[in-house]
Amino acid sequence: MKLQEAYDIVVVGGGPGGAAAAITAARRGLSVLLIEKRQEIGTPVRCAEAIGRDQVAPFIALDPAWIAAEIDAFRIFGPSGQSVRVPPTSPTIVVERKIFDRELVNAAVRAGATARAMTRATGLIIEDGFVRGVKMISLGREETVRARVVIGADGPESQVGLWAGLSTMPRMADYYTAVQYLLAGIPLDDPRECQYHIGNDLAPGGYAWVFPKGPDKANVGLVITATHEKNGRSAQEYLDAFVERRFPGASVLALILGGIPVGGTVKELVGNGVMLVGDAAHQAEPITGGGINLAIFAGEMAASVAADAIAAGDWSKKALEAYPRRWHQEHGRAIKSMAALRHSVLKFSDERYDRLVALAAELPLAEMSVFDIILRVLRHDPGLLLAAREFLIPT
Numbered sequence: 001m002k003l004q005e006a007y008d009i010v011v012v013g014g015g016p017g018g019a020a021a022a023i024t025a026a027r028r029g030l031s032v033l034l035i036e037k038r039q040e041i042g043t044p045v046r047c048a049e050a051i052g053r054d055q056v057a058p059f060i061a062l063d064p065a066w067i068a069a070e071i072d073a074f075r076i077f078g079p080s081g082q083s084v085r086v087p088p089t090s091p092t093i094v095v096e097r098k099i100f101d102r103e104l105v106n107a108a109v110r111a112g113a114t115a116r117a118m119t120r121a122t123g124l125i126i127e128d129g130f131v132r133g134v135k136m137i138s139l140g141r142e143e144t145v146r147a148r149v150v151i152g153a154d155g156p157e158s159q160v161g162l163w164a165g166l167s168t169m170p171r172m173a174d175y176y177t178a179v180q181y182l183l184a185g186i187p188l189d190d191p192r193e194c195q196y197h198i199g200n201d202l203a204p205g206g207y208a209w210v211f212p213k214g215p216d217k218a219n220v221g222l223v224i225t226a227t228h229e230k231n232g233r234s235a236q237e238y239l240d241a242f243v244e245r246r247f248p249g250a251s252v253l254a255l256i257l258g259g260i261p262v263g264g265t266v267k268e269l270v271g272n273g274v275m276l277v278g279d280a281a282h283q284a285e286p287i288t289g290g291g292i293n294l295a296i297f298a299g300e301m302a303a304s305v306a307a308d309a310i311a312a313g314d315w316s317k318k319a320l321e322a323y324p325r326r327w328h329q330e331h332g333r334a335i336k337s338m339a340a341l342r343h344s345v346l347k348f349s350d351e352r353y354d355r356l357v358a359l360a361a362e363l364p365l366a367e368m369s370v371f372d373i374i375l376r377v378l379r380h381d382p383g384l385l386l387a388a389r390e391f392l393i394p395t
């Protein structure tokens with residue numbers, strides 16, 4: 001049970017980003033410690049649990065134990081109730097994250113990492129401008145563990161970034177407040193279809209969702225832009241109104257509350273001996289707030305770069321900068337554009353949302369990428385084009 005005094009990599013956080021980093025680093029032959037502050041990895045769940053199946057497959061064998069539903073389509077409802085059915089760009093599943101997250105960390109252990117729950121990072125060891133390890137309370141005892149590289153995968157309330165002097169605080173306008181019920185005993189229109197509902201009265205600066213977890217059970221939740229809570233109505237009050245309308249009499253099996261930073265990747269992803277991944281680095285997709293796959297990509301990327309740096313004997317900020325470079329090339333630029341689009345789209349009137357849905361319904365969606373769909377819809381409506389100009393011309 002005793003921890004080593006030093007590891008090549010210490011990962012703070014046992015979510016998908018941290019697990020992917022630990023798997024990758026351990027597969028590269030590095031010594032890895034992953035710590036998770038919660039009593040049990042995977043709980044409490046703070047997620048609607050929809051992910052791309054093919055994106056997780058390289059990290060964990062698909063297992064019916066954590067696949068709650070296979071999804072054939074997304075349906076987007078405008079404020080007036082008209083809807084459009086959008087096929088997924090890649091196979092999508094709804095998972096049981098409490099099992100999925102635990103099994104992902106288990107995959108890291110199988111690859112050679114050490115994992116420890118009930119272990120909270122409380123600070124970093126910083127010497128000569130370099131992060132050299134982590135201070136923690138592990139199973140009730142104070143410990144310090146040295147590391148060549150610390151990977152902060154500590155989610156939306158990340159402290160690793162703050163401790164390391166990296167700027168990670170989002171603006172309120174770049175933050176979704178999220179609330180979700182796991183509802184049971186509800187008649188689902190289609191248990192293989194994820195629904196999104198948009199409208200300014202329904203979820204100002206956000207949207208509501210119904211993600212099936214079986215024939216009569218679903219994650220039903222809602223995000224609103226955090227600044228809208230100032231108007232006096234909480235996200236939960238908006239969700240209650242939605243549930244009352246759509247699923248009166250439903251049973252509530254769980255309530256979850258959370259926040260998602262959706263303003264685009266933080267400016268500084270790395271420092272001397274430290275890297276940030278996943279929600280800690282604001283790498284979620286800005287419009288939907290979906291971040292599991294992106295956290296996994298980031299964890300894999302960061303750990304690969306850390307492994308190269310350690311092999312070369314230099315894990316300074318300069319050496320670790322290969323990670324932000326790769327991130328921005330593969331995902332960061334698209335996320336930046338989506339963040340700009342979010343600011344335009346979330347200010348649309350209900351009439352304009354309805355027009356968007358009606359236009360989309362006329363397109364051959366099965367043959368088009370998401371980007372093509374957005375461009376085609378925008379081109380059909382000069383007003384929309386103007387409103388979304390920031391998306392088309394990213395700053």
Ligand SMILES: Cc1cc2nc3c(=O)[nH]c(=O)nc-3n(C[C@H](O)[C@H](O)[C@H](O)COP(=O)(O)OP(=O)(O)OC[C@H]3O[C@@H](n4cnc5c(N)ncnc54)[C@H](O)[C@@H]3O)c2cc1C
Pocket residue numbers: 012013014015016017018035036037038042046047048049050051119120121122153154155156158159178179180221256257258259260277278279280284289290291292293295
């Ligand atoms: C309501 C809601 C619904 C969502 N639905 C979806 C969805 O359907 N699909 C999707 O892709 N994304 C969804 N997301 C976003 C998704 O949950 C996150 O983007 C994803 O979990 C990010 O993974 P991560 O590993 O970066 O962070 P997390 O999953 O948040 O993991 C961070 C971990 O770090 C631990 N930690 C924090 N501080 C410390 C510390 N000091 N010491 C040790 N451990 C620490 C935390 O306990 C946590 O386990 C949703 C989010 C919310 C709030």
